[in-house]
Amino acid sequence: MNDVLLLAKTHVVTALRERVTLFWFLIFPVFLLTILTLIFGRLGEEGEISFEISLINRDSSSATAGDFSAMIAEVFTKMGSPHIEGQKPLFSVHVPQADDDLDTFLEREEHALRRGHRAAIVVIPEGFHDAALHAVMNPSGIAQPATLRVYMSRNDVASEMATEIITHVLAEVDREILVRTGHFDPGKAIARETVWAGQDTGEIRYVDFLLPGVVLMGFFTNGLFGVPGAILFNRDRKVLRRYWVTPLSVSRYLAGFALGHLSLCVLQLVLLLLLGRFAFGATVEFAQLDAVLILILAAVTFMAFGFLIASLARTANAGMAIANILNMPMMFLSGMFFPISGLPTFLLAVVYVNPVSYLVEGLRASLGVQSSTFPSILLVIVPLGWIAASVAVAAGKLKWDVAR
Amino acid sequence: MLAEAVLRVSNLVKHYGEVRAVDGISFVVPAVTVFTLLGPNGAGKTTTLEILEGIREPDGGEIEAFGARLRRVDRAAKERMGVLLQEGNFEPYLKVKEIVALFASFFSHALPVSEILDRVALSEKANAMVKTLSGGQKQRLAVGVALVNDPDLVFLDEPTTGLDPQARRNMWSIVSDLKKQGKTLILTTHYMEEAEALADRVCIMDHGRIIAEGTTRELTEQLGQETMIEFRGDGLAPESWTELQMCCEAARSDGETITLETVDLPRTMESLFAWSRKQDIPLHQFAVRQPNLEDVFLALTGRRLRE
Numbered sequence: 001m002n003d004v005l006l007l008a009k010t011h012v013v014t015a016l017r018e019r020v021t022l023f024w025f026l027i028f029p030v031f032l033l034t035i036l037t038l039i040f041g042r043l044g045e046e047g048e049i050s051f052e053i054s055l056i057n058r059d060s061s062s063a064t065a066g067d068f069s070a071m072i073a074e075v076f077t078k079m080g081s082p083h084i085e086g087q088k089p090l091f092s093v094h095v096p097q098a099d100d101d102l103d104t105f106l107e108r109e110e111h112a113l114r115r116g117h118r119a120a121i122v123v124i125p126e127g128f129h130d131a132a133l134h135a136v137m138n139p140s141g142i143a144q145p146a147t148l149r150v151y152m153s154r155n156d157v158a159s160e161m162a163t164e165i166i167t168h169v170l171a172e173v174d175r176e177i178l179v180r181t182g183h184f185d186p187g188k189a190i191a192r193e194t195v196w197a198g199q200d201t202g203e204i205r206y207v208d209f210l211l212p213g214v215v216l217m218g219f220f221t222n223g224l225f226g227v228p229g230a231i232l233f234n235r236d237r238k239v240l241r242r243y244w245v246t247p248l249s250v251s252r253y254l255a256g257f258a259l260g261h262l263s264l265c266v267l268q269l270v271l272l273l274l275l276g277r278f279a280f281g282a283t284v285e286f287a288q289l290d291a292v293l294i295l296i297l298a299a300v301t302f303m304a305f306g307f308l309i310a311s312l313a314r315t316a317n318a319g320m321a322i323a324n325i326l327n328m329p330m331m332f333l334s335g336m337f338f339p340i341s342g343l344p345t346f347l348l349a350v351v352y353v354n355p356v357s358y359l360v361e362g363l364r365a366s367l368g369v370q371s372s373t374f375p376s377i378l379l380v381i382v383p384l385g386w387i388a389a390s391v392a393v394a395a396g397k398l399k400w401d402v403a404r
Numbered sequence: 405m406l407a408e409a410v411l412r413v414s415n416l417v418k419h420y421g422e423v424r425a426v427d428g429i430s431f432v433v434p435a436v437t438v439f440t441l442l443g444p445n446g447a448g449k450t451t452t453l454e455i456l457e458g459i460r461e462p463d464g465g466e467i468e469a470f471g472a473r474l475r476r477v478d479r480a481a482k483e484r485m486g487v488l489l490q491e492g493n494f495e496p497y498l499k500v501k502e503i504v505a506l507f508a509s510f511f512s513h514a515l516p517v518s519e520i521l522d523r524v525a526l527s528e529k530a531n532a533m534v535k536t537l538s539g540g541q542k543q544r545l546a547v548g549v550a551l552v553n554d555p556d557l558v559f560l561d562e563p564t565t566g567l568d569p570q571a572r573r574n575m576w577s578i579v580s581d582l583k584k585q586g587k588t589l590i591l592t593t594h595y596m597e598e599a600e601a602l603a604d605r606v607c608i609m610d611h612g613r614i615i616a617e618g619t620t621r622e623l624t625e626q627l628g629q630e631t632m633i634e635f636r637g638d639g640l641a642p643e644s645w646t647e648l649q650m651c652c653e654a655a656r657s658d659g660e661t662i663t664l665e666t667v668d669l670p671r672t673m674e675s676l677f678a679w680s681r682k683q684d685i686p687l688h689q690f691a692v693r694q695p696n697l698e699d700v701f702l703a704l705t706g707r708r709l710r711e
Contacts, residue, residue, distance in 0.1 A: 003509040010495060010506055017497035017533070238492045242549065245457045245559075246510040247479045247485035401459060 004250060007256025011230065012263050024225060026268055029218040036337060037207050037280050051119035051162040054094040054109040059104055059128045068132040069124045075173060076122060113153050115199045119162030121151035135189045136181040145191040151195050167192055208284040209370065211276040212363045213336040217263055218268045219299050220331065220356060224323045227261065227306020232316035241401055250400055258303065265299040276301065290366035298359040301383040308390035311398035335360050355386040410435045410557050410588045416465035418451050425451040426614035434556055441592040442599045442697060443609035444709050449592035450490055453561050457487045483511060486555030488546050490562045496535035500526055503534060511553035524548040540571040547578060558582060560591040564598060576601060583598060592642060596698045596709055608701055615704050622697045627703055632695055633664040633672065636688040644683045651675035658708065
């Protein structure tokens with residue numbers, strides 16, 4: 001057993017020590033997840049930079065001129081109206097209608113925030129004006145600033161940006177208040193308190209749709225490039241030949257190789273899930289039996305596919321060329337990154353024979369991210385068919401040595 | 405160990421298409437022997453070795469290894485063999501000690517990694533990645549890997565090709581040490597000096613056939629009681645060349661060196677010196693020597709080994 005484990009370790013260690021492999025196996029999927037989430041994460045919303053925020057002024061303590069609460073409300077409302085004709089303002093501000101109940105309105109807006117439809121909610125609490133007045137009138141300097149509440153959504157880039165802007169705006173307002181009331185010492189009349197809105201599971205966010213696709217892309221790249229690469233380069237450079245003059249059998253070599261390959265997939269999976277969860281706030285739960293089985297099926301299918309390529313290529317470079325040719329169509333005609341709809345028939349045909357399509361749908365369905373358009377039996381049968389075909393071809397055609 | 409045969413090969417045949425790379429060769433390798441296949445490039449030495457190492461399937465013939473008759477070399481035979489391939493690489497991103505441990509795991513019995521590294525003087529490089537090693541260090545690692553299972557039979561395919569003189573000396577002393585430890589070694593080379601320095605028995609191969617076999621002495625004695633005289637010389641005029649041939653049994657030139665064969669050394673020397681004075685040819689790098697394997701190969705094939 002030791003030989004198999006050491007071969008597995010060899011495969012993993014080699015991949016991790018080689019910078020090129022490291023890039024394709026680990027850094028590229030992470031990079032892709034980042035880029036796509038940032039670009040398309042707000043798909044379906046406004047294209048230009050503009051943040052939807054809500055403003056609720058609950059302070060009814062005073063409505064006199066010089067009211068701090070009204071002043072702040074005014075600032076945000078002004079920022080929400082277009083300054084230049086045809087250009088969108090930075091904020092598009094949602095305020096309660098006259099007959100709205102403030103609690104109901106806040107609840108509705110919080111829901112929108114959780115779904116990513118609002119970037120932030122600013123709430124001016126009851127008694128804010130009095131608190132601010134007290135703060136600036138205190139002869140011994142600012143003791144207790146008046147506090148404004150900002151609701152934001154964790155791990156949402158737009159929310160973080162909007163909150164950042166709001167903070168700057170408030171700092172400006174604060175400075176203005178202090179100067180106008182004759183305070184020249186540094187201090188704070190108003191402060192910001194952050195309220196975290198939870199995430200809503202009712203609607204699937206783009207990162208949750210994308211993450212399973214990126215995980216599968218990682219497995220796919222591993223199999224498509226990693227398998228023929230490792231085998232063919234080692235065969236051509238006569239690394240394998242050194243193994244074959246020892247008692248090591250091809251089957252034990254394969255066992256070690258497969259174990260190493262799957263370990264790399266697991267490593268990649270863990271990395272992407274951690275990134276997805278902590279950097280992009282993905283909520284999709286991979287630790288379910290269905291999902292795990294599909295992931296194993298996917299890793300094995302792509303590995304078998306790699307063996308198929310290795311057996312069709314005479315040299316390592318030819319193997320890489322075949323992998324490159326197959327890479328793009330198989331990846332993009334599978335619904336890995338974007339939902340497939342409205343494709344012309346001949347492209348749909350590719351989608352239907354492509355094992356990636358079934359694995360992507362299978363994984364998303366098992367994660368509850370998207371329901372499958374294929375009959376569920378096909379989600380397993382088609383990849384299994386590819387495994388069987390690949391193994392059959394590789395068993396007959398794959399050459400383990402350069403011997404003529 | 406008894407001087408029984410470790411390996412017997414009879415009528416081994418291997419074709420590559422039309423080419424008969426190995427054309428029905430037979431030989432016996434006694435235990436605790438350095439057995440050498442000597443021949444020019446393309447003679448079929450490496451193919452023969454690759455069949456015996458188990459990485460090529462023969463088209464015909466019989467192999468008997470360690471007393472067992474085999475269709476092709478099997479796992480049990482490989483457990484007792486160590487192989488230094490003519491060409492071959494290691495995973496470039498593995499460390500030296502990882503390589504040795506990996507190969508050790510392939511055998512049911514293996515020596516400790518540290519002992520192997522000690523033997524091939526790579527202990528200091530234990531944590532270095534293969535890609536950082538020099539050519540000589542890589543070759544030493546390959547030797548270490550070939551010895552990892554403490555084999556009874558060691559194959560060394562062109563072990564010193566491409567090595568500098570220092571590394572070649574190291575390799576020769578490793579071979580001598582292995583023989584002292586009671587190993588049987590099969591070695592291929594196209595360096596006549598290497599065969600003479602190391603071999604107990606020499607098989608001379610050409611065009612897939614064995615054209616002579618024996619100890620170096622037996623082979624050179626086939627040439628009779630001849631003594632060789634060599635000196636530097638080129639561009640002799642035809643008439644001085646004719647006169648020179650009169651001095652000896654045979655004379656030949658490879659463009660740089662003139663070699664004379666004689667059975668009557670005093671007579672040839674006298675006529676040669678007379679010829680030298682008359683022709684005003686200074687006989688630079690003059691030497692008298694015994695016939696060597698190169699002369700044997702030349703006598704048998706009319707060609708030189710390194711042509």
